Amino acid sequence: EVQLVESGGGLVQPGRSLKLSCAASGFTFSNYYMAWVRQAPKKGLEWVATISTSGSRTYYPDSVKGRFTISRDNAKSSLYLQMNSLKSEDTATYYCARHRVLQSPYFDYWGQGVMVTVSS
C-alpha cells in the first residue's frame, strides 16, 4: 500500500524558514517523480514543486520560485520542501504527492497533508 506521511508543519513568522518532510513507503520511491501541492484555507489546489527521480531536475511555479527548494533522499525514501522568506500567502495545507509524468501527467497518491501557518 502506497503511503505518504508529511511532517514539519507549524506556525512560523513572516520572513522565516521552515522545512517539510514526507516519508514514502509501499512503492519504489526512486522510480517516481514527486511533488508538493498546497491548499490555502477554504481555497483550491496549487502545485508548488516537482522533482525528478534522481533529483537533478526541479520545477516550480513563479509564486515560489527562488524561495522554495524541493529535494529528495532516495536512500531514505524521503521528500523535502525547504521554504524560505515565508509570506502570509504561503499559509496552507501542504500535500506530498507522487507525480506521474509519463503520457498524461497527474498526481496519483497524496499524503494526508501538513498545515503551515505564516503569521506574526
Add this chain to the structure above:
Amino acid sequence: DIQMTQSPASLSASLEEIVTITCQASQDIGNWLAWYQQKPGKSPQLLIYGATSLADGVPSRFSGSRSGTQYSLKISRLQVEDPGIYYCLQGYSAPWTFGGGTKLELK
C-alpha cells in the same frame, strides 16, 4: 500559464441523478487532464487521468470525456458518498494548474 475554468462552482443534485461537471482549458491540452474528488478534511483522490481513464478502485459510475478543449466529468447515478469538491488538473505543461473546483452537494 494554462487556465482551467471549471463550472459550475457549486451544484446540488438528488440521489441517482446524473451529474456533469466541466473544465474549459485556455488552450489545447490534448488528453492531458485528470479529475479529483476531495472530501472535507481529506486529501484529494484521483478519479480520472488521461481525460477518460478510470483510476484504480474508482466506481464505474464516474467517467470522463473530452470535446475539443472542454472536458467533462460525469457521475451516472449520484450516490450518498459522492458529495465533495471536484477539481480538474491539466498535465500538459508546467505550471500544472487546477480548476477552481466544483462543490457537489446532495439535495
